[in-house]
Amino acid sequence: MASMSPHLLQPMITKLESISSLTEEERYAVESLPVRVRTHQSREDIVRDGDRVSQCCLILEGWAYRYKILGGGRRQIFSFHIAGDIPDLPSLHIPLMDHSLATMTKATVAFIPHEAMRDLTYQFPRLAAVLWRDTLVDAGIFREWMACMGQRSAYDHLAHLFCELYLKQEAVGLAGEHRCPLPMTQADLGDATGMSNVHVNRTLQEMRGDGLIILRNKTLVIKAWNELIRAAEFDDTYLHLRERTVG
Known part of the structure; x- marks a missing residue:
């Protein structure tokens, strides 16, 4: 179901504005994204390792985490995610998942078609830069986790x-x-x-x-x-x- 609610995607706007500034026009463009909303129970996979996806997952409420299952059922968690995060944003350019994304709590998730996200970035280059910045911040968090793990x-x-x-x-x-x-x-x-x-x-x-x-x-x-x-x-x-x- 598509939604044009000006409030539904507020968590995404709040998250992006925590790392950059947005104009009113850019906020409206984000609010106008077509989405399909689904509620997941705790400990449910949203997307799985090996899936080929055509949409991004925005956490509207609740917690999620990225992980990979290794031999013998061992699990490595890569990151924790809260409302406003788009954990699989890289799937916009790399649609084949190399890890899984699951809920940690009951969570409300908005699914945004890749096509709509691409149109958004083409029409609003500054938003494309903010989303790229968000991905780079995510990479910085990975580096800190590696430093913690090793040292x-x-x-x-x-x-x-x-x-x-x-x-x-x-x-x-x-x-x-x-x-x-x-x-x-x-x-x-x-x-x-x-x-x-x-x-x-x-x-x-x-x-x-x-x-x-x-x-x-x-x-x-x-x-x-x-x-x-x-x-x-x-x-x-x-x-x-x-x-x-x-x-």
Whole structure:
């Protein structure tokens, strides 16, 4: 079903405006994109590794994650996604999926035809540049995850991830006062960081004991923001937010 609601695609506009500026004409062009909306239950695949796709997935509500299944059923999580993210934006130019995208929570997803996205970028070159910028920011996040995986301790790694997830949500109005949703399980955190469940649990207990965080009812409460930043050696430059919170 196509929709022209000026509010339906607001999460996409909010996300893009967190990293760049949009004109009124550009906002209207985004709002006017034809979409098909579907609600997915928690832990459902949206697209699978090997699929050839003809549309992009925009998260309107809820959480999603990108992952790949390796031999023996081992899972590697590549990224977590919130409302406003278009996790498979590269499929606009590389339609054969080389990983899977699934919901972490119940999620509302808008499917935007590739043809409509291409028309948008042809008609509005500045929007094409903003979408390209979003893809480059995504690549920067991948680099930070690689640095964490290879060189940071478990404690520093989780601290860095929590800083990142908080700031990403704060930038689009989903978090504030050092409190944000955190719906992933310890198994999810382990598959994203390369740690065992036991190691994740032990590290979270240590962080709680040090007074840095509280995890309760799928909510992250950061009790000592400056100390968390120091533990993570966190610099938010790689997020390229328009209004930087750190540094």
